[in-house]
Amino acid sequence: MVASYIGISSLNSSCFPPRPCFAKRKPFAVSAAMSDDPISDWILSEGNATQITRTSPIGGGCINNARRYDTDAGSFFVKTNRGIGPSMFEGEALGLGAMYETRTIRVPRPFKVGPLPTGGSYIIMEFIEFGASRGNQSVLGRQLAEMHKAGKSEKGFGFDVDNTIGSTPQINTWTSDWIEFYGKHRLGYQLKLALDQYGDSTIYQKGKRLVENMAPLFQNIVIEPCLLHGDLWSGNISSDKNGEPVILDPACYYGHNEAEFGMSWCAGFGGSFYNAYFEVMPKQPGFEKRREIYLLYHYLNHYNLFGSSYRSSAMSIIDDYLLMLGV
Known part of the structure; x- marks a missing residue:
């Protein structure tokens, strides 16, 4: 219903670019094990980052919270919801993945869905830097x-x-x-x-x-x-x-x-x-x-x-x- 974020770092000039640091990533997965900070854990392991340099909030949503994670391997977009389990984000990730696989129109690529240790859930996906317009x-x-x-x-x-x-x-x-x-x-x-x-x-x-x-x-x-x-x-x-x-x-x-x-x-x-x-x-x-x-x-x-x-x-x-x- 309402857009939850504003931007994902554009990877290069093509519409569906292969990002080197993501090349060996599997399609999005649902977290099975719980940690104190599963978002950072994934970014610093399967996300191929060695350092998270900054996190910043992104406005625009009325259902979820959104943050940008900047790292030495690029930026990630993360949505969290403290009141809903992973099923909502699993549905979103499956949808994004299905659209992404058609290679027809650009969508943010989903990487990870899982539960938060204090309740709720998260989704990690590609961060796209938006342009100034809604496009042609x-x-x-x-x-x-x-x-x-x-x-x-x-x-x-x-x-x-x-x-x-x-x-x-x-x-x-x-x-x-x-x-x-x-x-x-x-x-x-x-x-x-x-x-x-x-x-x-x-x-x-x-x-x-x-x-x-x-x-x-x-x-x-x-x-x-x-x-x-x-x-x-x-x-x-x-x-x-x-x-x-x-x-x-x-x-x-x-x-x-x-x-x-x-x-x-x-x-x-x-x-x-x-x-x-x-x-x-x-x-x-x-x-x-x-x-x-x-x-x-x-x-x-x-x-x-x-x-x-x-x-x-x-x-x-x-x-x-x-x-x-x-x-």
Whole structure:
């Protein structure tokens, strides 16, 4: 939901540079043994540093604390959360790793996830020095489409672990049918949360009616499980010092590529973004009619996280679809 950091040291001019001191590192691992300072221990062993020269706080997040660790082997970005175990960061690391492996768009590479000795958890990842802008919109659109095209799953729709959208649990149980997955694990989950949290039976009942009748919106199209960032808004989009797009703080899963635009109401995507995107991933029939069904998930999540100011937007989308579908 909210970007948790501002920067990672750009490694060189290429988008996915091999960093010599990281060359023999394994993909991110979860810490098994506990120490008094597991973050420094990892940096000074598997991180190939011999000295930590400085640590400094980085602002920008509302869920986690963030710090930059400067060392003689380069800089690292570390997020900690004193109240949540490693599962949240494991989900983030798996998502970052999956996006990184597509070699399509730059993301911070995850290195280590583990528990803190006093409770909570941490994640260590690559530190990217951000540029002055969010990058070229057309390059972002093309690279995002290339990620969707490259990142496929034979397991169906979902992800290997549940993760979070903001601080809300996001259920990623593998499902063969997209309409079932989106109706149950995205819209249905948020509607039930609104009922349990606010006693909002109106939005729950109307929303369930929409879920049960939304299949016509998906007729005559091909839906493949594409790797999605899952929470792509302006705060999670930046660029490195070379102007190449960087996306971060994901809520990854494999889903319909159009679902990636669910946060477009606060992502700032323009015409050049969509034109470039659809050159790689052609627009399918009925795209305009489906756009708001994907906005609805995020409006419902904002309602559940931040309160009633987002209810009217969610309710308006539901009512419009019920009218359109004649149900």
